[in-house]
Amino acid sequence: MSKQHLPDVLQMKMQTSNRCLPEMASTFLPAVGRVAVCGGTHGNELSGVYLVQEMERKRKEKGDSVWPVPVTTVVSNPLAVKECKRYIETDLNRCFSNATLSTPITDSTPYEVRRAQELNALLGPKESAGATDLLCDLHNTTSNLGLTLIHYTTNDWMTLHICKYLQTKITRVPVRVLVLDIPISAAYSLETVSKHGFSIEVGPQPNGVIRADIYEVMKEAVDLTMDWIKIFNSGTVFEGGDIEVFIFQKSIDYPREPSTRELIAAIHPQLQDRDFCLLKRGDPMFLTFSGETVKYEDDETLHPFFINECAYYEKGIAFHLAKKWKLSIPRMQVQK
Incomplete structure (x- = not known):
């Protein structure tokens, strides 16, 4: 997945968002009913x-009224959780494109493809009109990502307003918004089965380990999302304005031996x-095992993220690169 050049429409949107504009008209969206x-x-x-x-424990203790709307809680990949592995046969969080979701199930279908269709x-x-209104998918990373909110489009106003709200409320770690900018039909992660959705990535945390500080950051983000839903459904107007986002550009692999592909x-x-x-031309990227520094040679200054993510070794990714932009989002309130 490479995005050396942004689509013309997105380029125009980004350029426009960096200028002072007349106040945008209000956007009205239906109340959030299913989460x-x-x-x-x-x-x-x-x-x-x-x-x-x-x-789930809190629901059993206090009932569904503990949240402002009905909440479905799901352990997405129970077999992988039981074995404390990223996945059993294939990465579940790459199985939610329309193409994969419509794949006929056979005896040889990987477990995660079957599970993706169940979750869909x-x-x-x-x-579809019947999809869940909002989905939060919870992830950890071994990278020093802080709290990063990931979604796919630059015009999902509800998701962007929630992200902006979390940025104003959470102070213990940096809160960043990452937009992958892929058509929803091709988008491959779980949150895309809902009408609105985002992944919550919190790190650094090693695989198979639970850290209280990382858990608390994630819990705060989920609790604040529930608060936002309650406020939005009550009729409160959320003012528009600018939000800083990072737009995915491309991925960088590790230096490898040409014939064996070993690092x-x-x-x-x-x-x-x-x-x-900020990664700019001449900055160190890699240190070879023989002690030589490999520098960044591109002229364009970009922002690396998911640096040295453990799970990305098998994908041939050392880190991704993003461009930082400001998006203008409209005033928003619930549709009466």
Whole structure:
């Protein structure tokens, strides 16, 4: 997935968003009625697993009234959670494109493809009027991402307003918004089966480990999302304005030995743990095992993220690169 050049329409939108504009008209959206919170889409990312379990315990203790609307809690990949593995046969969070969701099921169909179709039936169907209104999918990363909210479009006003709200309320870690800008039909992760949705990525946390500080950040983000839903459904007007987002551009692989494809370098110490820093021409990227520095040679200054993510070694990704923009979002309120 490479985006060396943004589509013309998006370029125009971004350029426009960096200028002073007349106040945008209000957008009216239906009240949020159905919400899903999912954890364990990757079975070794434990904050979401334990947070979903805690939400289920709270429901048994206090009933559904504990939240402003009905909430479906789901352990997305129970077999992988049981084995504390990212997945059993294939990455579940790459199985929610329309093409994969419509794949006929046979005896050889991977478990995660079967599970994706089950989740789509439960929480979707994707791109349908009956889909869940809002879905939060909970993830951990081994990268120093802080709290990063990931979704797919630059004009999902509800999702962007929630992201903006979380940015104003959460102070213990940086809160960033990442837009992948892929057509929803091709978008492959779980939150895309709902009408509105985003992934909550919190790190750094090792796979198979639960850290209280990382768990608390994730819990705060989910609790504040529920608060936002209550406020929105009550009729409160959310003012428009600018929101800072990062737009995915391309991925960078590790240096490799040409014939065997074995790694010959690691992330440079000056880049390690500096997710969303500015990476400019001449900055160190990798340190070879023989001690040589590999520098960033592109002229365009970009922002690396998911630096040295453990799960991305198998995908041939050392980190992704993004461009920072300001998007203008309209005033929004519930449709009466």
